[in-house]
Amino acid sequence: MKWLDQIWVQNLCLLAGYGLLARLVVWGLRSERWQTAWKHLRRDKLGLVSLCVIGLYLVVGTLESIVLPSASGSVTLLQRLTAGIPQEKSYSAPLATTALSVADPKPLLGRHVLGTDALGRDTLVQTLRATRSALWIGGLTSLIYIPLGVLLGLMAGYYRRWVDDAVQYVYSTVAAVPEILMLVAILMVLGKGLGSMAIALGITGWVGMARLIRGETLRQVERPYIAAAKALGQSDWRILTRHLLPNVMHLVLIKFVLGFSGLVLAEAVLSYLGVGAPVGTASWGTMIDASRSELSREPLVWWNLTASSCALFLMVLALNLFGDSLQRAFDPKRGA
Amino acid sequence: MLAYLIRRLFFFVPIVFGVMLLTFVLFFVVQSPEATARRVLGQKATPKSVENWLHNRGYDKPLLINTTPGQPWHDSLFVTQLGRLVTFDLGTSDVSGRPLREIFAQGALPSLLLTVPAFLVSLAVSVALALYLVFIRNAAVDFMATFLCVALMSVPVMVYVIFGQFVVAQVLNYFPAFGFEASGWSAPKFLLLPVALMVVSGLGADVRLFRALFLEEMGQDYIRTARAKGVSKARVLLSHVFKNGLINLITLVVASLPFLIMGSLLLENFFGIPGLGNVLVTAIQAPDFAVVQASVFLGSLMYLGGLLLTDLCYAWADPRIRLG
Numbered sequence: 058m059k060w061l062d063q064i065w066v067q068n069l070c071l072l073a074g075y076g077l078l079a080r081l082v083v084w085g086l087r088s089e090r091w092q093t094a095w096k097h098l099r100r101d102k103l104g105l106v107s108l109c110v111i112g113l114y115l116v117v118g119t120l121e122s123i124v125l126p127s128a129s130g131s132v133t134l135l136q137r138l139t140a141g142i143p144q145e146k147s148y149s150a151p152l153a154t155t156a157l158s159v160a161d162p163k164p165l166l167g168r169h170v171l172g173t174d175a176l177g178r179d180t181l182v183q184t185l186r187a188t189r190s191a192l193w194i195g196g197l198t199s200l201i202y203i204p205l206g207v208l209l210g211l212m213a214g215y216y217r218r219w220v221d222d223a224v225q226y227v228y229s230t231v232a233a234v235p236e237i238l239m240l241v242a243i244l245m246v247l248g249k250g251l252g253s254m255a256i257a258l259g260i261t262g263w264v265g266m267a268r269l270i271r272g273e274t275l276r277q278v279e280r281p282y283i284a285a286a287k288a289l290g291q292s293d294w295r296i297l298t299r300h301l302l303p304n305v306m307h308l309v310l311i312k313f314v315l316g317f318s319g320l321v322l323a324e325a326v327l328s329y330l331g332v333g334a335p336v337g338t339a340s341w342g343t344m345i346d347a348s349r350s351e352l353s354r355e356p357l358v359w360w361n362l363t364a365s366s367c368a369l370f371l372m373v374l375a376l377n378l379f380g381d382s383l384q385r386a387f388d389p390k391r392g393a
Numbered sequence: 394m395l396a397y398l399i400r401r402l403f404f405f406v407p408i409v410f411g412v413m414l415l416t417f418v419l420f421f422v423v424q425s426p427e428a429t430a431r432r433v434l435g436q437k438a439t440p441k442s443v444e445n446w447l448h449n450r451g452y453d454k455p456l457l458i459n460t461t462p463g464q465p466w467h468d469s470l471f472v473t474q475l476g477r478l479v480t481f482d483l484g485t486s487d488v489s490g491r492p493l494r495e496i497f498a499q500g501a502l503p504s505l506l507l508t509v510p511a512f513l514v515s516l517a518v519s520v521a522l523a524l525y526l527v528f529i530r531n532a533a534v535d536f537m538a539t540f541l542c543v544a545l546m547s548v549p550v551m552v553y554v555i556f557g558q559f560v561v562a563q564v565l566n567y568f569p570a571f572g573f574e575a576s577g578w579s580a581p582k583f584l585l586l587p588v589a590l591m592v593v594s595g596l597g598a599d600v601r602l603f604r605a606l607f608l609e610e611m612g613q614d615y616i617r618t619a620r621a622k623g624v625s626k627a628r629v630l631l632s633h634v635f636k637n638g639l640i641n642l643i644t645l646v647v648a649s650l651p652f653l654i655m656g657s658l659l660l661e662n663f664f665g666i667p668g669l670g671n672v673l674v675t676a677i678q679a680p681d682f683a684v685v686q687a688s689v690f691l692g693s694l695m696y697l698g699g700l701l702l703t704d705l706c707y708a709w710a711d712p713r714i715r716l717g
Contacts, residue, residue, distance in 0.1 A: 103540075230411030233693040237658060241677055242416070242685050246424040318547070325549050326659070331678055345551055352559050366552040373547035381543065 064124045064131050071122045074196055085310070088303060090387070097386035104382025110375035117185050118192035135186060143167045145177030148351075151360050172360040175347070183339050184364045190340035191372065193251055194258070194324040195317045201259030202316075206266025207309055211297050213267070214274025224271070228264045236261050240323070244332040254333060258320055266312055273305045307387045314383055318376035325369055341369040394708070401704065405697050412693040413478060417471055420686050426452035426470075429682050433487045450484070483687045488679050493687050496672060504668030507584055507661065508653040511591035516646065519596055520635075523603035527611060528630050538600070545597025554663045557590045587660045603642065610638045640710045647706045648699035 085091040098104050123134040132140075143166035146156060151172040155162035171180040213224035231239075240257050247253035277283065278301075286296050327333035328342025348362035420429070430443045430452070438446075446452075454470045477484065483493035526538050610616070611634055619629050661670035669688075676684035 226407065226411070230408050230415065233408050233412050233696045234415065234689055235692040235696060238673075238685070238689045238692045241673070242419055242689050245677065245680055245682065245685060246419055322547075322549055326551065329551050330658070330674065345549070345555070349555060352555065362552075362555060366549065369549060370544075370547050370552070373549075374544055377543045377547055378540075381539075 094386040107375040107379040121189035186339040197255035202262035206263035210267040210270025315380035500669040515592040519599035542597040
């Protein structure tokens with residue numbers, strides 16, 4: 058798809074993503090339940106720290122997502138900012154002054170805090186650049202599976218009867234296929250790429266969301282406010298979007314954060330299995346995959362594996378901890 | 394009980410049909426048989442060889458329903474595929490041409506040798522740890538333990554595998570790092586490290602889950618009564634909380650039993666254990682669509698088997714539950 062490579066399309070996508078996120082935050086902060094949760098969250102130190110870590114990753118990912126025109130087509134803002142770091146011939150150890158070659162240790166063009174990879178690229182820069190893949194996979198997949206799961210879950214819980222039966226049948230069928238097999242099968246057919254990875258993860262991911270929302274909707278429908286809305290003659294669509302949706306939205310948020318960490322991990326595993334990120338896209342999974350052979354080299358190349366797995370681990374850890382904090386903030390009684 | 398089983402099996406029929414339709418759409422509609430043939434045969438394939446390949450496998454038939462006059466309507470790709478899968482005729486590998494049944498049968502034993510010990514050990518360890526956490530009920534320890542669990546959950550499996558293999562096999566020079574021999578007593582030597590890694594990689598999630606489960610049981614009224622009667626904390630924990638928590642535990646655990654046969658995708662490939670997980674990874678890289686398609690089908694059957702097993706165990710463990 059040629060038009061996707063246009064500089065302005067990519068930047069517009071990024072802007073649209075942030076617009077959506079801002080809209081959701083503004084919408085959430087108007088609800089009383091979310092305000093109470095925020096008060097709880099503000100006292101949760103671990104939660105705040107993990108939120109800051111997530112924010113840092115967002116900044117790095119955004120820097121790598123902003124595309125600027127250049128002489129050779131386009132570069133990302135992060136590439137432009139790190140343009141001063143020279144590219145070496147091949148491997149070099151962290152902070153080394155000579156190349157990692159026993160026979161012929163040539164002097165390096167510059168210092169590299171975390172060394173360089175097989176192509177002589179700075180490992181720290183590559184690790185930071187890979188943040189983009191993780192965030193885009195998480196973001197794009199969430200855009201697919203959250204609307205699908207929430208809509209189907211709400212409808213199944215509200216209309217019940219045959220709608221419920223149909224939704225339950227579809228998600229039982231999708232859930233019956235082991236997730237990893239389903240992902241691999243879809244990706245083998247669709248081919249590598251961030252887009253097809255998001256589609257594959259979206260197809261398997263909506264089931265959990267739909268189950269969760271269906272269960273909560275079944276509970277909410279029994280509440281008096283739904284009966285009141287019906288008595289006032291409001292349309293089904295209005296009840297679904299104006300009354301039920303806001304009351305399940307906190308579950309969507311928690312599931313979104315916890316699910317995001319799962320998506321980041323899935324991206325790494327799929328890239329590692331060879332059905333993930335395309336060649337030329339920096340991703341933690343492909344970096345880890347590449348480092349399999351590096352550990353048996355002499356002298357040992359450990360910095361690529363360490364840098365990529367630490368970056369991946371920290372991001373997933375922050376997301377998991379923040380998700381737990383959100384859960385406690387929205388439901389202080391149970392999450393103790 | 395028998396009536397329930399039969400009813401349940403009938404309920405599975407539409408789901409199995411749905412799974413077949415799903416895999417069919419994926420492997421024959423989203424990607425046409427011609428495209429599959431080209432990707433399996435590679436760049437050098439001539440139109441003639443593609444045609445032969447398709448004809449030999451019956452992939453040149455119409456997709457859903459045969460509308461050609463003079464031919465029966467059911468002589469289509471979907472109906473023949475359906476018939477073959479229902480009779481467990483899985484077909485042959487796209488790459489080697491060997492029957493898939495043989496390939497899967499061969500991979501089952503090494504997979505089970507890896508997953509069954511790992512399953513048992515991790516269950517025992519995580520239940521014991523969870524019980525211990527519930528027993529001490531110390532805020533600081535609890536906080537540290539949950540943090541550790543989340544940290545363990547956040548490490549990707551392949552990092553465990555790579556680091557584990559590197560440290561234990563290369564630095565300590567202790568285990569055979571790669572390969573497998575099923576004959577005699579040499580198998581445990583090869584399996585010790587993969588089993589240990591499998592246990593560690595699943596530990597965080599399991600301990601967290603079981604801890605929550607036991608804590609919920611701890612909050613029940615009968616526990617307070619038992620404590621008030623003067624039953625010691627350890628006794629309450631072992632004979633009440635553990636036993637009753639077991640019912641919920643079974644539902645969580647039994648569903649994963651059928652999957653033990655499928656082995657572990659990453660571990661087997663990395664350690665060169667010729668199990669089903671390894672078969673699948675090789676098929677992904679080949680690419681061998683027949684193997685992946687058959688795995689999807691068999692995997693979903695196992696999932697449904699797990700659901701059934703869960704129901705049965707639930708009824709067996711809790712006399713209040715009656716199936717029928």
